[in-house]
Structures are given as C-alpha cells and as structure tokens.
Amino acid sequence: MTGNRVFLVHGMGSHPEGWSQPWQQAFARAAGEFAPYAAGDRALADDVTFVEVGYDDVFEAYRARWRDLAGALGDAALPAPLQPVFAALAQQGDGVVPEYFWTHLLDVLLWFGLAQAREAVIATVAEQLVNGLEDALEDGARVHVVAHSLGTSVAHDTLLCLTDPKYTGGRLDPAAGGRRWDSLLTFANVSRLLAATRSPSSVQPASAFDPLTSRVNTGPNGLLRDFVVARHRLDPFTFVRTFEPPAAAGLSRFALRRYRDLADIHALETLLANPGVAAVCLRSLTGDRALGTDAEIAAAMPRYDQQMPRTDAAFATLAGALADNAGTSFVDVARAVLAIVRELDGLRRPV
Amino acid sequence: MSRARSAASALAALLGAACAAPDRQAPGSSSPAPAGPAAQAPDYGGYAARLLPEPVPELFRLDAARLRQRPEYAAIAAPVRELVRPDLDVAGFEALLGQLLLAADRIGEPKARAAVVGRLAATAGAVRLASATSLWAAFAESKGRLDDFALQHAADAPAGCRLDGYLPAGRSVAIPFACEQGGGVDDEGRPRGPSRWFAYLDERDAWIVVAVFDLVHSALEANLQLGEVAARLRQNRTAWDDYLRHGYAQYPWEELVNDRLVASAWDSPPDRQFVFLHAEPGVVFDLQHGKDTSLDAALLVHAIGHLWYFGDDRGWYAGASATAAITSDEDHGLGYGVTLHFGRSVASASVPAVSVGLLWHEGNDGERGLEMSIGVDLLRLLR
Numbered sequence: 001m002t003g004n005r006v007f008l009v010h011g012m013g014s015h016p017e018g019w020s021q022p023w024q025q026a027f028a029r030a031a032g033e034f035a036p037y038a039a040g041d042r043a044l045a046d047d048v049t050f051v052e053v054g055y056d057d058v059f060e061a062y063r064a065r066w067r068d069l070a071g072a073l074g075d076a077a078l079p080a081p082l083q084p085v086f087a088a089l090a091q092q093g094d095g096v097v098p099e100y101f102w103t104h105l106l107d108v109l110l111w112f113g114l115a116q117a118r119e120a121v122i123a124t125v126a127e128q129l130v131n132g133l134e135d136a137l138e139d140g141a142r143v144h145v146v147a148h149s150l151g152t153s154v155a156h157d158t159l160l161c162l163t164d165p166k167y168t169g170g171r172l173d174p175a176a177g178g179r180r181w182d183s184l185l186t187f188a189n190v191s192r193l194l195a196a197t198r199s200p201s202s203v204q205p206a207s208a209f210d211p212l213t214s215r216v217n218t219g220p221n222g223l224l225r226d227f228v229v230a231r232h233r234l235d236p237f238t239f240v241r242t243f244e245p246p247a248a249a250g251l252s253r254f255a256l257r258r259y260r261d262l263a264d265i266h267a268l269e270t271l272l273a274n275p276g277v278a279a280v281c282l283r284s285l286t287g288d289r290a291l292g293t294d295a296e297i298a299a300a301m302p303r304y305d306q307q308m309p310r311t312d313a314a315f316a317t318l319a320g321a322l323a324d325n326a327g328t329s330f331v332d333v334a335r336a337v338l339a340i341v342r343e344l345d346g347l348r349r350p351v
Numbered sequence: 352m353s354r355a356r357s358a359a360s361a362l363a364a365l366l367g368a369a370c371a372a373p374d375r376q377a378p379g380s381s382s383p384a385p386a387g388p389a390a391q392a393p394d395y396g397g398y399a400a401r402l403l404p405e406p407v408p409e410l411f412r413l414d415a416a417r418l419r420q421r422p423e424y425a426a427i428a429a430p431v432r433e434l435v436r437p438d439l440d441v442a443g444f445e446a447l448l449g450q451l452l453l454a455a456d457r458i459g460e461p462k463a464r465a466a467v468v469g470r471l472a473a474t475a476g477a478v479r480l481a482s483a484t485s486l487w488a489a490f491a492e493s494k495g496r497l498d499d500f501a502l503q504h505a506a507d508a509p510a511g512c513r514l515d516g517y518l519p520a521g522r523s524v525a526i527p528f529a530c531e532q533g534g535g536v537d538d539e540g541r542p543r544g545p546s547r548w549f550a551y552l553d554e555r556d557a558w559i560v561v562a563v564f565d566l567v568h569s570a571l572e573a574n575l576q577l578g579e580v581a582a583r584l585r586q587n588r589t590a591w592d593d594y595l596r597h598g599y600a601q602y603p604w605e606e607l608v609n610d611r612l613v614a615s616a617w618d619s620p621p622d623r624q625f626v627f628l629h630a631e632p633g634v635v636f637d638l639q640h641g642k643d644t645s646l647d648a649a650l651l652v653h654a655i656g657h658l659w660y661f662g663d664d665r666g667w668y669a670g671a672s673a674t675a676a677i678t679s680d681e682d683h684g685l686g687y688g689v690t691l692h693f694g695r696s697v698a699s700a701s702v703p704a705v706s707v708g709l710l711w712h713e714g715n716d717g718e719r720g721l722e723m724s725i726g727v728d729l730l731r732l733l734r
Contacts, residue, residue, distance in 0.1 A: 003416045047417075061596045066603055114610050120591040122617040127584040134577040138437070140569055142416050161617045167583045170491055171575050174498050177491045179572060202616035218504060220521055225503070249504035249513065255538045276540020287414025289515070290407045294534060294542040301541065 004048045004144060004182075004285055005136035007129060011149030011188070012107040013056070020052045023146070026269040027285075030278030033300040034292045047286045049141075053128045055121045055154060059107045062117065108150060112194050118157070119200045125158045130168075142182040144285055148268045149237065152186040153194040156216050157209060159184070159223050164203045175221040183226035183284035184216065187268040188235055192243040211243055218250030226284040230254040230271045237266055252280045258308035273307060275300035392549055393509040395516075395527040397462060400549035403529075407548045410557055411529040415502065415565035423554075427454050427562035435566055437573045441478055441489050447570055448475040451563045458556045466518055466525045467563060470499060474567070486574040500568035502528060516551075517564055526560060527551040586663060590620040593665040598696040599624060599658055599704060620665055626656035626672045626692070631706065633726035635676050635686060647678040651690070651706070651726045658692055669693040674708050676724050686710035686722055 008020045031037040031044040110117040129145070136143045147155035159181060163173035170176030191211040199206040208214060218224050229245060231238045233255050245251060254277050256270075264270045272278055279292025392400035403411055410418065418424050428435075434447040448471050455471060458464035477493030478486075499518055506522035508514035512532045516524030534546020552560060601609065601624070608627045615621040633651040656672020669692065676686035688711055694704030708724035 003414075058591075058595070061592075062606070065596075065600055068600075114606060116595070116606070116610050116613075116615055116621065119615055119617040119620075120595055123584070123588050123591045123620070126617065127581070127588040130577060130581045130584050134581050137572045137575065137577065140416060140419070140573075142414065164618060166618050167587065168580050171487065171577065171580065174496065177494065177496050179497045179575070180501070200617045202619055219506070220519060225501070249506045249508060252536075253538055254540055257539060274540040276536035276542070280536065280540075287417050288412055289414075289529070289531070290412035290548065294545060297536065297540070297542050 001139045001141065002045070002047050002049045003139075003141050004287065005132060005139075005141045006048055006050050006144045006146055006285055007053050007132055008050055009053045009125065009145060009147040009151035009155045010056070011151050012104045014060070015052075015054055015056050017052065017054075019054075020050060023148075023268055024050050026272045027278075027282070030272055030275070031282055033275055034279060034282065034296050038296075044282075044286075051132050053125055053132075055124045056107065058117060058120045058124055059110055062110055063106060108194065111150060111153065112197075115196075115198045115200065118196065121154055122158050122161050122200055125154055126162055129158065129162070130172075142287060144183040144185065145181060146185045146187075146281075147189075148187045149190055149266065150194070152189040152243075153191040153211075155184060155186070156191040156211055156214065157196060157200055159216055160204065160209060160214060161201050163215070163223065164201050166203075172223075174223065175215075180225050181223055182287075183228070184224050185226075185228040185230075185281050185284065186243075187230050187271045188238055188266050189229050189231060189243040190237055193237070193241040195241075212245060217245065218248050225250060227251045228254075228277075228281055228284065230256070230274075230277050230281075232256050232259065232265050232271060234259065234262075235266050254280075257311045258305065259310055260308050270308070273304060275304055393512045393514065393530050393532055395505070395509065395514060395530070395551065396523065396525070398460075398527050398551040400527075400530060400551060401553075403548040403550050405548075408554070410554060410561070411548065411550050415561050415568075418561060419565070423558040424562045424565075427559060428566055430454075431566060435570045435573065439486050439570055439574050441481070441484065441486055444478060444486050444490075444570060444574075445475050447566070448472075451566060454559055455563050458559050460552055460556050463526050463552060463556060463560060467560060470518060471563070471567070474499075485576065487571070487576055490571060495571075497568060497571055500564045500571065502564075517560060528557065528560070587618055587620070590663060590665045592698070593696045594620050594624075594660060597698055597700065598660065598665065599626070599668055599670075599692060599694065602629060605629060622660045622665065624658045624660070624668070624670075626653045626658065626670070629653040629656075629672070631726040633676070633706070633724055635678060635683075635710065635712075635722045635724045637712075637720060637722045639720035639722075647680060647683065649676045649678045649686075649724065651676050651708070651724055653690060653692075653706070656690070656692070660696065664697065666695065666697045667693075668696055672706075674706075674710065674724065676708070676710050676712070676722070682715045682718075684712050684714040684719075686712035686724065688724075690724065690726070 008023055010019060028044045036042045037044055111121065133143055145155050145159070162168055165176070168178070171178040174180050195211055196206055196209040199209060215221060215223050218227050227250060229243060229251070231242070231254070234257070244253070254271070254274070256274055256277070259265050259270055272281065275292070275297045279297055283289055283291045392402065394400050409421070419428070431447050431450045434443055434450070439447070452468060452471050455464065455467040458467060474495055477495060478489045481489035481492040483489040483492050502515045502517060503519045503524055505514040505516055505524045505527065508530065512530050513535070514527055514530040516527040518525035528551060530549045532547045532549060533544055535543050537543055550557065605625065605627050608625050609621065612625055613621045613623055629652070631651045631653065633649050634646040635649045636646055652675045653672035654675060656670060658668045658670030661667040672690050672692065674688060674690040688709050690706050690708035692704070692706045694700070695702045706726035708726070710722050710724055711720070712722055713719040
C-alpha cells in the first residue's frame with residue numbers, strides 16, 4: 001500500500017463500481033507533467049492509492065421504491081384521477097418527465113429537499129470514510145478526500161458530522177484533540193448552493209453547516225490541513241451562490257476560463273487538466289510541497305491551451321448578470337436553473 | 352522493560368530541565384542568515400530563515416510520511432520503533448516520549464529544543480495524570496491535540512510566503528520549518544513568478560524535529576481505536592438502510608410528511624413513521640356472511656397511521672392506521688376501519704410485511720357488517 005489514501009466522492013447520477021477510472025487516469029495524466037513522474041520510472045500509483053466512496057444507492061432506493069410502488073398499483077383498479085400520477089411515477093424511460101430528472105436532478109432534489117435522504121447519505125459516506133481511514137492509519141498513510149459537484153456538499157457535511165462525539169468521541173475533531181484530514185480537494189464546489197437548511201446533526205445547529213463559515217477549512221480548529229476549491233467560470237452549477245471562501249493559509253482557489261466542449265465544462269477532468277491546478281492538487285496528495293516547479297507548469301501550459309482551446313463566453317451574459325449578485329433572488333435562481341437545464345440537454349447530446 | 356525503565360528515568364530527568372530549557376549554544380546551530388537574497392529572508396518568530404538550494408532538499412519539501420525510509424529518520428526512530436504500535440498503553444506511550452526526549456535534547460537550536468522538549472514533557476505529564484487507561488482516551492482527557500505533532504500552515508506567515516511549522520498556537524507556529532517565498536499560481540493556474548525556499552533549522556535539527564513529531568503522531572494515530580467507531584457506524588448505516596429500504600414503504604408524499612414530522616439525524620435514524628394516504632393492494636373477507644362470499648380483491652387506502660421501529664438496527668416495526676377499502680364489486684360499498692401493520696425490516700427478512708384490518712362496510716344492496724382486510728407488501732416478496 002502507498003503512503004497516501006485518497007477517497008473519491010462522486011457527484012450526481014449513477015456510479016457503479018469502477019466509476020472513478022476516468023478521474024484516476026486524469027490524476028495520473030496530470031502527474032506525468034511533473035518530476036518525479038515525468039521521467040516514467042515512477043508512477044503516481046506508487047505514492048497514492050485511490051478509494052471509491054459511493055452513496056447513490058441511497059437515492060436509488062428512493063427511485064426504485066417509488067417506481068415499484070407505482071408499478072405494483074399500475075394494474076390495480078385505481079380511480080381515474082390517480083392513474084396519471086402512478087403512471088408518471090412508474091415510468092422508466094423518457095416520458096412526461098425527462099430521464100435525466102430521474103438519473104441526475106432527483107439526486108440533487110433529494111439531497112437538498114429531504115433531510116432524511118441527506119442524513120442517510122451522510123451515514124453511508126461516514127461509514128465508508130472511517131472504514132477506509134482505519135485501513136489507512138494501519139498503513140501509516142495520509143488521508144485525503146477528492147469530491148466533485150454534489151459530492152462536494154456531501155463531503156462537506158460528512159466531515160462536519162464526523163466531529164459529532166456520539167460515535168467518534170472526538171477522534172476526528174481537531175478541537176477535541178483528534179486528527180485532521182490531510183486535504184480536501186473540491187471540483188465544481190456546490191456546497192454553498194446545496195447547504196443544509198435543517199441540520200443533519202443532533203449536536204450542531206444548521207448554521208454550523210454554512211460552508212463559508214463552517215469548520216471545513218484550514219484554520220486553527222479547522223478540519224483540514226489543505227483545501228483546494230476549483231471551478232470553471234462558465235459552469236452554470238456554480239453560478240448561483242458561488243462558494244468563494246476567504247483567503248487562508250492552506251487554501252488554494254481556482255476559477256478557470258478555458259474549455260474544449262461546453263458539455264465537459266462541469267467535469268473534474270476539465271479542471272484537473274490545468275497544470276497549475278494539477279500541481280497544487282498533487283502537492284497535497286503526494287506530500288511533496290515542491291512538486292511541479294514554475295518551469296514545469298509553464299512548460300505544460302501550451303499543451304493545456306491547445307487541449308482546451310475555447311474561452312468563448314457561451315454563458316458569459318448569464319455569468320455576468322449573476323457575478324455582482326448574491327444570487328438569492330428568485331429571478332436569478334430561475335435563470336440559473338434554466339441554464340442548468342440547457343446544460344443537461346447538452347450533456348444528453350452525443351459528442 | 353529495561354528500555355521502558357531507562358526511558359522513564361530519562362523522562363524524569365528531563366521533565367525538570369524542560370521547564371527551564373536553557374539557551375544552550377550548540378555547535379553549528381546558529382547559522383547566520385545568508386547574505387544577498389536572504390537579506391529579505393522571511394525570518395519568523397525569532398528564527399532566521401536560511402535560503403535553500405535548488406532543487407529543494409527532500410527533507411524540507413516532503414511530508415514526514417515520505418521521509419520515514421530515509422536513513423537519517425531511521426537512525427532517530429530505531430530505538431523506539433517497537434513502541435509505535437496499535438496496542439500502546441499509557442505506560443508504553445510514556446516510555447516512547449522518554450526515548451524521544453533523549454533525541455530532542457540533541458537539538459542544537461535552543462528555542463526549538465526548548466519547545467520540543469517542553470511539549471513532550473508536558474504531554475507525558477498530562478497523560479500520566481489522566482484517569483483513562485487507553486492511550487487515546489488518556490490523551491483526549493489530558494486536552495492533548497494531534498495537531499501539535501504534525502506540520503501545519505502558519506496563518507501569520509510573512510507576506511507572500513507559505514510557511515509550515517510545528518506546534519500551532521492560534522494563527523502561529525512555535526517552530527517554523529520551511530517556507531516558500533513568492534511563486535505559487537494564480538486563480539487560473541498560471542505561475543505567478545519564481546519562488547525561493549527557506550528553512551529555519553539546520554538539517555541535523557530538522558531531521559530530529561521531523562522524526563520526533565512524526566513518531567508521536569504515528570503512535571497516537573495508531574491508537575485512535577477506529578475499529579470500534581467503524582463498527583458502530585456500520586450499524587448506523589444498516590439502521591438507515593433498514594428504515595429506508597426495508598421498512599414500511601413510503602410514497603413521495605409520505606417521505607415529505609415523515610421528513611417534516613419525524614425527528615432524525617445522521618447518527619440517529621428515525622424510530623417511527625407516519626402513514627398517510629397510502630394505497631396498497633389487498634383482499635377483504637366478509638366476516639358475517641363468510642359462507643356465501645369469497646375473498647374480494649381490494650385497494651386498501653391507509654388514510655393516516657403511525658408505526659414504531661424497534662432495535663438499534665430498526666429491524667422490526669409495528670403500528671396502526673385508519674383504512675378505507677375499495678373493492679371491484681360496486682355493491683360491496685366502501686369499507687372503513689382500523690389496520691394493524693407489522694413486519695421485519697431487514698434485508699434478510701423472510702417474514703413479509705403484513706397489514707391486517709377490521710373494517711365495517713355498508714353495501715348498496717343493503718348488506719352490511721364487519722370484514723377483515725389483508726394487505727401484503729408484494730414488492731418485498733417479489734424482490
């Protein structure tokens with residue numbers, strides 16, 4: 001086993017085992033730009049072990065239950081007014097409700113709208129993190145979390161909940177003497193947009209879960225040693241209530257402009273392709289604080305510019321309209337949702 | 352055992368010395384700040400910054416975990432290797448600290464020596480006074496912090512610098528270790544400019560500081576006893592799974608109702624559930640005219656009800672609801688009454704969830720009386 005254990009927390013949608021291969025390949029590709037990995041005689045896998053963390057089975061349980069219940073009643077002699085309701089619930093493919101509602105947006109709605117779904121997801125992720133942490137500490141490894149999109153909100157809440165003393169007894173709370181997470185790397189961070197309105201903890205109030213003021217930071221009693229927040233300026237998911245924490249030691253913030261295809265603008269791979277972002281992330285993950293010299297980053301930039309040729313402001317109008325706005329008005333939110341729907345339509349088109 | 356005794360003696364001898372920690376001048380420990388570029392060197396907390404050559408030596412760029420294989424680290428760790436293990440008790444930890452105090456006393460830089468020796472001694476004293484027997488519990492009870500033994504970012508680093516050090520105190524660190532001045536990347540990932548690396552300790556002292564703190568940190572982490580925590584979190588997850596996936600099924604509107612009305616937290620799954628406008632396939636059997644009638648298929652609608660879950664794993668439930676029954680026979684009339692629900696809510700349950708009701712119906716043909724309803728969670732049986 002390697003000296004670094006990296007837990008990967010996915011975003012919305014279904015993620016069967018092995019889902020993280022593209023992420024792992026993106027990290028390995030990025031590492032290949034820098035010594036000691038550039039020479040080819042050492043691989044990132046020699047220093048870092050990736051571990052998948054999943055929680056979509058919780059959302060899948062909701063989806064399946066609603067569909068099964070509705071399906072079972074489909075043949076029953078239901079009163080006519082009820083039939084369309086159960087038919088809609090039971091649908092499997094595209095119908096009145098687009099399929100991506102079931103496969104993607106429902107995850108977000110459940111996480112944001114149903115406290116019990118949120119709590120169940122946290123319980124699921126907490127168990128996996130602590131299991132993995134136990135293994136990692138047995139090997140004397142450092143422990144990191146990489147999260148994307150919805151996963152950033154999930155990781156944020158879970159790390160906070162793990163400071164609750166009921167089960168962990170302060171072991172994961174630096175203020176109580178416990179350990180910090182060596183790093184949290186977030187891509188397309190939506191934790192502020194999806195912040196809990198009702199506390200998932202029986203100990204901490206809802207206000208403790210505001211990502212801008214929560215203890216998920218690198219401060220004296222913060223839960224992290226390193227914190228990376230990377231987003232794309234044109235990513236509609238981060239338009240509204242953008243997570244922009246104040247500057248702090250150990251915090252690295254990125255807001256990128258370049259992309260290849262709008263359909264990929266929300267993807268972790270698009271953000272990690274940036275050599276500067278990659279260097280900072282790899283410094284945290286490998287424990288080499290000088291990994292990725294200025295010369296190496298500068299040398300990799302032309303490749304990045306070529307790989308991500310567009311800076312076209314497809315969403316610039318909308319982004320600009322929201323840039324000077326806290327994004328709390330209904331109109332702004334509605335406009336952003338429309339942009340997201342358009343974005344999802346783009347995702348559904350074959351590349 | 353003899354090693355533990357000698358370590359204890361060393362600890363006792365050093366405890367007193369730690370408090371005073373005289374500013375002893377060690378050979379080679381007070382390297383003056385280099386001339387030239389170091390004139391603007393980011394000195395910190397009374398420590399002079401020393402410009403490092405390129406490439407930056409691994410000691411100052413790598414995390415302690417990656418330095419464990421280096422001979423300099425191994426030389427310091429060798430006498431205590433066997434004391435860094437998962438089953439360490441308080442006495443064993445004291446023995447470890449005693450040995451490390453001997454190593455720390457060889458630090459040449461007086462402030463760093465005083466800080467390291469002082470913290471080790473204070474930790475040993477506090478742990479000894481704690482009433483808990485397990486190492487983690489004693490350490491937590493003594494108000495110790497794992498943070499103290501790991502490299503931390505200093506929030507009060509000189510402008511334009513990223514400075515890491517040991518022994519955090521608020522925004523500061525007591526022992527600055529390494530600092531990168533300039534450099535870094537902007538918010539679009541482009542290099543801001545060249546950087547220079549500085550160190551605050553000479554290599555000999557730095558190896559001792561890194562190894563001593565990492566060994567204490569490793570010993571404490573190895574004794575966090577996370578196995579017990581993981582087991583309880585596993586049970587918590589199972590309870591959530593039993594409630595959401597194997598409990599009495601809920602329609603979306605019931606999910607909303609229960610979400611609002613039933614208290615829960617991530618570490619406290621719901622132990623009750625409301626039933627609200629819950630449609631369920633079933634059969635009704637007329638109790639008073641049983642000789643003439645057979646089972647009638649019916650749609651059972653549980654208008655409102657309440658269930659309780661039992662066990663830490665939420666493995667059983669029982670409850671009651673007010674029910675209406677609609678059969679395909681229009682002359683049968685609407686049935687209404689009370690239904691009892693019970694079931695096993697675990698993945699391996701062979702007993703189906705069953706709802707048994709006693710209803711009153713008044714038929715259009717004048718037939719009236721008691722009837723029994725049985726609703727079965729067919730979904731559970733089919734899975």
